[in-house]
Amino acid sequence: MITKYFSAYPDKLYEYIQASYICYMLQMNGFEAVLAGGCVRDMLNNVKFNDIDIATNATPNQVCHSLSIFETKKVGRAFGVVLVRAGGYEYEIATFRKDIGKSDGRHPANVEFCSMEEDAKRRDFTINAVFYDPVNKKHYDFVNGIADIKSHTLRFVGNAKERLEEDYLRALRYVRFRCKGYFVCKDELDIVNNSLSIVKEKISEERIILELKKIFAIGSFSSVYEFIFENGFTYFFPIFFPDVEALKGVEQHHFYHPEGDAYVHTILVWNHLNMKNRSFLCQIAGLFHDTGKAYCSKMENGRIISHGHEKESTKIVKEWMREYKFSNDDIEYVVGIVSNHMKFHQAGMSDATLRKLMDKPFFDDLIYHIEADIACGSNNFDVFNEYKERIEKLKEKQLPDKLFTGKDLIQLGMKPSEKFGTIIKEMFDAQLNGEFNSKEEAIQYFKSNVSKMNKKVLHKI
Template identity: 35%
Template sequence: MTKQSSSKAIAHDICLTLQNAGYEAYWAGGCVRDQYLGLHPKDYDIATSARPNQVEALFSKTLAIGKSFGVIAVIEDKIQIDVATFRADAPYSDGRHPDAVTFCAAAEDAKRRDFTINALFYDPISKKLIDYVDGMADLKAGLIRAIGTPLERFQEDRLRLLRAVRFSHVLSFHIEPSTRQALEQEASMINAVSIERIECELTRTLTESQNPGDALHTLQTVGLLPEILPEVSRLIGVEQPPDYHPEGDVYTHTRMMLNQMKDVSDDSGFTQLEIAYAILLHDISKPDTYALHPDPKTGGKRIRFLEHEAKGAMKADAILKRLKIPNRQRQRIVDVIANHMRPFRATQMRHSTLRRMMGAPTFPLLLELHRLDGLGSRGLLPSYSFLHKAYHTFKEKPILPKPWISGRDLIARGMKDGPALGRLLSRAYDRQLEEKEPNREALLHWLKTHQK
């Protein structure tokens, strides 16, 4: 039994236990929406008329994860199901949490939720849908509609501004006009939300959307992107050399790359988050490095972005720190941004330089970024095809084998420790990688003639 099917079975049994005790109990929110869309719910939430202490009394293992808001987690077979008492919320003075909650009937609970498609209940025992907000009609029509007065819903919790965009692009739905109007009106207040919550929602938008580049554009057009990532908004209108980038400006190029992103498998060597942010930020310093330089071929001027990868890596690092991306992932993203122009020169590289690049832990991420860099412009690049073939050829043996010669070998032969020793070791390792010497003994012989 899969975890999804186990969660479903446990959520069914929790509802049955609650109903047998005389309470209303339904599946609620996203799991109901996803079920009717033919998707596999990631988790199951339950809404009930039982009060928190009554829920705790019915189940042997519980966690009071949000008891003041009526939420108790029930644990069965290491699977957690959140069980929430039907509630109505007082005003949200902090823009996130209600000042107080009162327990109520199911209909009132549905009306305090964010969007109609997320306010559906389903009784897994009677197999009946309970719909107090016409959510099923919007589900069938493919609409994201705020419940009640849209502006009030967004002001209660401004994270809903980002959630509206995410749902629209994950589900390929449209945002209903009055909801979109309120979203645009309230977008400038998004930074009232904590950066941790913004990052989580932004990351899900970039990694779960059907076409992340289109989602990015919606964030821009409703006014959210200039607030949370003004550096990305600045890519709009930054022209590029048309012979290299016929698609247009840097922003268009970035959007096209995001739309070409595919699901990452477990053995890819990188995560969906890493490739999404590497794409988003790989050209982030092009606005700062844009310059017209003399073109000796035409006698005119040509656009160049000198050192944009190095400057972009520093800028990306600051942005990722601001978003509080985990350190290891941040460092990997920054590394590939700093090196993302190197693959273009792959066919001219020395054998040893090529192998050093391919042996880096971040190379799978760099190679995927290079693939998408081409697809976001003229199409798959010859340098990508070359690298892809070379990488899979070398993967059959160690790309970076253990060096035959160590510093101790040179010191034993009378060489002093220092920079000169390091340079000679590097040259020796290059010869090993380039297979210019067949074995350690031959390499030692070469060293005798080059050791100073």
């Protein structure tokens, strides 16, 4: 197994060799030491692992003593975890443990060090409860995990309800593995569905978002079926994305959206971005870009219209991201995509507006989003392709220096104020649109267009 695996993933070989040496050193000091969790599962699945975790019956103090040639740090004293840096890699080494006492849905009341078998039986899923000894090349499987890995079956260790009550975040982990294509049994699926509402009550927003990021990073088409058809996770969107759920039954103009209602379109857009491995924030924008349609769609002259839905969608996604404690920068990034996505569906955007968008940090993801939006709707790329040609031409031209500045306003008799920024912005837009090409022409243009500009801004001139 090992030779075949590392012929497929040679970049992971030295990380594995270093982990094997750590296990060897612990074993030479009289302890059990094995690889644990996801890395064992991924190697059996012939999937590239992210990192390697090690489990042992050595206590944290004994781990540090046995591995004194390496840099060690106790990072989870309550749970017996030591961080080891060796050979340029980091490994978490955890002492075998079992949970003691009633859980609050996030943490056990207490933990107790235990045997390898007892440690396996407190883990979440059977596929994550298999150990591998890289020194003696031996698997330890106390829960039939290897069979479940080979059959791609997702199953809780022991009683599903008890495992969820220990840590309700496991319900989201279950969603993640199901979206990867693992088979599930209906009884456990029903228990998970019923537990999703408790996740929001018991688990912090930060932990929920970390798990959602992993779900959104899967890149598997199987996820689309879980959220469109009724045999999947029927409570996932109502609980975590209620504004997306509200799009169910919101009809759209068939000419532009032959695929179905706004909910189906949204899930298809999200899945398109997911399959293309777009960023988490880009996928969030994909989920929320049409949420405003649930509140502003109407029938007019026999046609379904949703004018201004992007403005409503912007308010909705901003509120949702604040609830889940995203940073201001992340909120601004997603809002930029959502608020601007309709501009590329209609011809007529000025070069000035296009240039300004091109300078935004979210611009590349905005383009990815538009491609997904069109591909999952009308599939008519004519207008968008024209914009792409213009974008390429504009990339060849550097943004010019401003021909009209605050100094010019002062020389024209204005006193410095917060209004300067708005005026200079309007003048720069005019410059980018080719209205003038020199300082003299800029001043003349300003004088000639004072009456056409925003009177509220210019009332003191």
